[in-house]
Amino acid sequence: xMAGTKTALYKRRIRxxxxxxxxxxxxxxxxxxxxxxxFVATFANNLSDHSIKPTGGILKDRFKPPSSKYILGTDDxxxxxxxxxxxxxxxxxxxxxxAAIISGGIGTIVGLTAGYFxxxxxDLLMRITxxxxxxxxxxxxxxxxxxxxxxxxxxxxxISVIGWTGTARVVRAQVLSLKERAFIESSKAIGASxxxxxxxxxxPNVFPLIVAQxxxxxxxxxxxxAALSFLGLGDPSSVSWGMILHWAFAVGSLSSNYWxxxxxxxxxxxxxxxxxxxxxxxxxxxVNPRIRRR
Amino acid sequence: MSGRDYFIKRTVLVVTTIFVVxxxxxxxxxxxxxxxxxxxxxxxQGQEKMGIEIKEALMKxxxxxxxxxxxxxxxxxxxxxxxxxxxxRAPRPVIQIIAERLVNTLVLxxxxxxxxxxxxxxxxxxxxxxxxxxxxxxxLISALTLTSMPMxxxxxxxxxxxxxxxxxxxxxxxxxxxxxxxxFLSYLGDYLHHLFLPMITMALVSFGGLFLxxxxxxxxxxxxxxxxxxxxxxxxxxxxxxxxxxxxAMLPLVTIIxxxxxxxxxxSLLTExxxxxxxxxxxxxxxxxxxxxxxxxxxxxxxxxxxxxxSFVAELIYGYIDPRIRTGASSG
Amino acid sequence: xxxxxxxxxxxxxxxxxxxxxxxxxxxLKMERGDSLGLAGESGCGKTTTMLSIMRxxxxxxxxxxxxxxxxxxxxxxxxxxxxxxxxxxxxxxxxFQGAMNALNPVFRVGDQIVQAIVxxxxxxxxxxxxxxxxxxxxxxxxPNRAKDYPHExxxxxxxxxxxxxxxxxxxxxxxxxxxxTALDVIVQAQILELVRELINKLNISMILITHDLSVIAxxxxxxxxxxxxxxxEQGDIMTIFKSPEHPYSQGLLTNYxxxxxxxxxxxxxxxxxxxxxxxxxxxxxxxxxxxxxxxCSKKVPETIELERGHYIxxxxxxx
Numbered sequence: 001x002m003a004g005t006k007t008a009l010y011k012r013r014i015r016x017x018x019x020x021x022x023x024x025x026x027x028x029x030x031x032x033x034x035x036x037x038x039f040v041a042t043f044a045n046n047l048s049d050h051s052i053k054p055t056g057g058i059l060k061d062r063f064k065p066p067s068s069k070y071i072l073g074t075d076d077x078x079x080x081x082x083x084x085x086x087x088x089x090x091x092x093x094x095x096x097x098x099a100a101i102i103s104g105g106i107g108t109i110v111g112l113t114a115g116y117f118x119x120x121x122x123d124l125l126m127r128i129t130x131x132x133x134x135x136x137x138x139x140x141x142x143x144x145x146x147x148x149x150x151x152x153x154x155x156x157x158x159i160s161v162i163g164w165t166g167t168a169r170v171v172r173a174q175v176l177s178l179k180e181r182a183f184i185e186s187s188k189a190i191g192a193s194x195x196x197x198x199x200x201x202x203x204p205n206v207f208p209l210i211v212a213q214x215x216x217x218x219x220x221x222x223x224x225x226a227a228l229s230f231l232g233l234g235d236p237s238s239v240s241w242g243m244i245l246h247w248a249f250a251v252g253s254l255s256s257n258y259w260x261x262x263x264x265x266x267x268x269x270x271x272x273x274x275x276x277x278x279x280x281x282x283x284x285x286x287v288n289p290r291i292r293r294r
Numbered sequence: 295m296s297g298r299d300y301f302i303k304r305t306v307l308v309v310t311t312i313f314v315v316x317x318x319x320x321x322x323x324x325x326x327x328x329x330x331x332x333x334x335x336x337x338x339q340g341q342e343k344m345g346i347e348i349k350e351a352l353m354k355x356x357x358x359x360x361x362x363x364x365x366x367x368x369x370x371x372x373x374x375x376x377x378x379x380x381x382x383r384a385p386r387p388v389i390q391i392i393a394e395r396l397v398n399t400l401v402l403x404x405x406x407x408x409x410x411x412x413x414x415x416x417x418x419x420x421x422x423x424x425x426x427x428x429x430x431x432x433x434l435i436s437a438l439t440l441t442s443m444p445m446x447x448x449x450x451x452x453x454x455x456x457x458x459x460x461x462x463x464x465x466x467x468x469x470x471x472x473x474x475x476x477x478f479l480s481y482l483g484d485y486l487h488h489l490f491l492p493m494i495t496m497a498l499v500s501f502g503g504l505f506l507x508x509x510x511x512x513x514x515x516x517x518x519x520x521x522x523x524x525x526x527x528x529x530x531x532x533x534x535x536x537x538x539x540x541x542x543a544m545l546p547l548v549t550i551i552x553x554x555x556x557x558x559x560x561x562s563l564l565t566e567x568x569x570x571x572x573x574x575x576x577x578x579x580x581x582x583x584x585x586x587x588x589x590x591x592x593x594x595x596x597x598x599x600x601x602x603x604x605s606f607v608a609e610l611i612y613g614y615i616d617p618r619i620r621t622g623a624s625s626g
Numbered sequence: 627x628x629x630x631x632x633x634x635x636x637x638x639x640x641x642x643x644x645x646x647x648x649x650x651x652x653x654l655k656m657e658r659g660d661s662l663g664l665a666g667e668s669g670c671g672k673t674t675t676m677l678s679i680m681r682x683x684x685x686x687x688x689x690x691x692x693x694x695x696x697x698x699x700x701x702x703x704x705x706x707x708x709x710x711x712x713x714x715x716x717x718x719x720x721x722f723q724g725a726m727n728a729l730n731p732v733f734r735v736g737d738q739i740v741q742a743i744v745x746x747x748x749x750x751x752x753x754x755x756x757x758x759x760x761x762x763x764x765x766x767x768x769p770n771r772a773k774d775y776p777h778e779x780x781x782x783x784x785x786x787x788x789x790x791x792x793x794x795x796x797x798x799x800x801x802x803x804x805x806x807t808a809l810d811v812i813v814q815a816q817i818l819e820l821v822r823e824l825i826n827k828l829n830i831s832m833i834l835i836t837h838d839l840s841v842i843a844x845x846x847x848x849x850x851x852x853x854x855x856x857x858x859e860q861g862d863i864m865t866i867f868k869s870p871e872h873p874y875s876q877g878l879l880t881n882y883x884x885x886x887x888x889x890x891x892x893x894x895x896x897x898x899x900x901x902x903x904x905x906x907x908x909x910x911x912x913x914x915x916x917x918x919x920x921x922c923s924k925k926v927p928e929t930i931e932l933e934r935g936h937y938i939x940x941x942x943x944x945x
Binding site: 379425426518519520522523524525526527528529530532537541542543615617618621 | 680686709710711713714715716719720722723726727728729730731732741742745746774775777791816890908
């Protein structure tokens with residue numbers, strides 16, 4: 001096939017995809033939410049003048065409820081909470097993305113290997129997957145995080161190490177069904193190496209599924225980071241939404257009814273997680289070969 | 295695969311998993327950056343730096359001077375005898391602390407999840423039967439939103455509204471502190487009063503996911519031929535939903551519950567921490583806070599084993615209630 | 627005596643892509659004791675016709691207009707409750723496509739038949755179970771198997787069980803939708819033999835829906851050929867098979883190979899079944915018809931009676 005027609009094919013595929021995506025109302029809403037939060041996180045320094053440095057707050061303004069000066073009130077050292085949330089989005093989103101990509105990567109490798117090679121490799125990998133799946137995630141993350149120490153990369157590592165099982169299973173199932181198809185057999189007959197078959201034939205077919213899984217995974221990763229931070233294992237120097245909630249609880253906002261400290265960060269986490277769920281769901285509908293007759 | 299094969303396969307998996315967990319548990323705590331003795335006698339414990347001989351004596355005492363594989367065998371022996379060491383912080387055996395707190399976790403998880411399952415099944419049935427209607431769409435969005443909320447935040451909101459603002463429920467613990475109850479009934483009442491908010495939080499947190507699964511499962515079942523046959527036979531809507539459809543739809547739910555027990559425990563952990571409910575989850579949290587490694591290690595082990603066993607039990611139940619597994623494959 | 631009369635039935639489905647005119651002006655007539663074969667390609671509307679008669683359409687399907695008269699009862703306007711109590715299974719029952727899933731996997735086969743019996747008749751469980759035994763013997767299954775689960779039955783046995791279920795209340799009419807399609811050839815023959823026997827023994831009326839003409843040839847005394855939501859030809863079995871008049875019927879029937887006949891050249895019907903949201907104008911078959919004339923693309927052919935009991939909708943015959 002000439003290079004020109006191949007790009008034409010991809011262009012058409014992308015256009016079809018966009019058309020299909022537009023049909024999903026959930027997908028559109030989700031996308032809208034995500035674009036909003038990514039925008040705010042990226043341009044936080046343009047949108048707000050307040051400082052988020054621990055020393056940057058005006059101490060006599062601490063614990064103030066929402067007002068015209070501080071639209072979401074202030075925290076325990078007088079920082080503007082709205083600003084904290086804007087910058088916090090950067091860390092939360094970043095951790096979420098990175099963790100989802102890494103666990104997606106691990107899951108893909110495991111799923112491809114297990115599905116393609118079969119035999120003892122598949123058995124072993126699937127047993128490992130079952131075991132990781134059944135071990136309670138948060139306690140394991142807690143133990144790992146407390147042993148490794150809390151910093152940005154450790155948190156990402158800890159979340160990834162727990163989260164790859166879903167992708168592994170889905171990828172393996174897809175590979176198993178693809179294996180049945182003739183083009184794999186004929187490739188082998190021609191003498192193509194395993195690596196080439198996996199990379200050239202299987203991977204492009206599995207890729208959309210992996211992307212959908214990764215997107216669904218970002219929401220979960222953000223929630224996991226929030227939980228770890230709340231429990232005191234987050235990176236103390238970072239301002240993620242989870243850390244904001246950690247400080248909120250730690251300084252007794254509950255009993256003192258400083259609701260503006262507690263409610264907004266949680267709403268942000270919920271909305272972003274929902275956004276990724278909607279988008280991932282819309283993608284899954286388009287990409288998943290399981291067609292449900294309903 | 296016959297019923298017996300299913301049972302054997304599952305048992306082997308459980309035993310292997312538990313063994314793997316013990317091994318992981320052992321090695322995890324050996325990769326600590328510091329020597330356990332240093333932590334034991336670290337300056338934060340309020341002790342001065344000790345002499346080398348004393349350090350060595352302590353190490354010998356804790357068995358840390360032996361090769362790794364011998365240490366593991368000792369550890370294995372200890373675990374099987376339920377000796378999980380002593381807490382760094384309180385001079386008590388780990389197993390004792392765990393035993394005291396286990397009940398609270400079990401109560402919380404059981405009540406919370408029972409409510410959650412009941413809600414998920416009933417709303418799932420309504421949503422699936424009235425597919426596409428406003429009720430269905432509304433419950434779908436609510437469930438998705440619930441699953442996107444941070445679990446501890448939900449607990450915080452509940453506290454904020456019902457405890458702090460409305461002062462209907464207490465904020466933490468199992469019973470009023472320092473209060474001596476005249477009789478068991480009074481104690482029970484106080485306990486339940488303290489249980490209420492955490493229980494509702496747990497129910498809400500689990501509900502979303504279970505509802506979505508139930509709804510999907512029911513929608514699948516409703517589109518099956520045997521339901522169309524039931525309609526053609528003229529059975530009442532009630533009979534079709536509650537007799538013919540529901541039993542089929544519940545099967546995947548049991549499997550899902552088996553898989554999600556770990557997740558449900560995580561929810562319990564967070565809920566316990568928010569409400570300072572003294573269960574195993576809260577124990578792990580405290581252990582992390584105080585760097586009390588024996589407690590951390592022991593509790594993690596027990597929790598994991600319990601989760602694995604419950605998961606196993608759930609799968610056994612599934613094997614029993616699904617006639618296809620109970621009586622084995624077709625003879626045709 | 628006329629058992630079933632369908633007049634000018636229109637059943638449409640609302641989908642995201644548009645309105646699917648699945649059944650567009652279908653009329654049929656059956657006497658008591660008839661077994662009518664309803665044949666056509668997948669998607670031609672035969673299942674929808676059946677679902678309309680039984681009022682089992684999915685939520686997005688609706689009978690837009692037309693009459694369905696079952697033994698004097700107006701099925702279209704019949705009250706849901708009356709339908710359930712008086713007609714369903716008692717007078718009209720079904721054998722579904724793919725018996726694999728027609729039986730509930732979590733109940734024993736006998737229990738499901740008992741459920742059907744007990745929901746309509748006030749008899750004790752023992753009597754109902756006795757009837758189950760009777761039915762099993764009738765369809766050729768060992769009555770002891772009634773206490774087994776569906777997955778323990780073979781394909782052929784499941785089909786027999788589903789037939790037994792359909793006869794549980796001695797209905798007047800049994801509608802069978804692709805009853806043997808999912809079975810292998812030998813078992814197919816056995817089941818068809820069984821169906822023939824039962825029709826004769828019990829004097830039931832039957833509608834048999836299939837895309838496989840050989841099945842109809844074996845069991846029915848009348849046939850109706852459907853294409854794209856309309857009936858193009860109907861009549862008694864001999865006439866239709868020996869001398870089909872509609873080009874579509876001819877196409878279907880000449881492509882039916884026989885071991886005995888000489889080697890024939892296959893002339894498959896070219897083209898594809900039409901889109902039922904935007905069907906072709908005029909006669910829906912005209913894009914594929916080797917004899918198409920100008921009028922065929924402009925005007926929908928009316929159904930005329932060629933000879934007694936033999937109906938056709940084709941412009942070739944209208945002149």
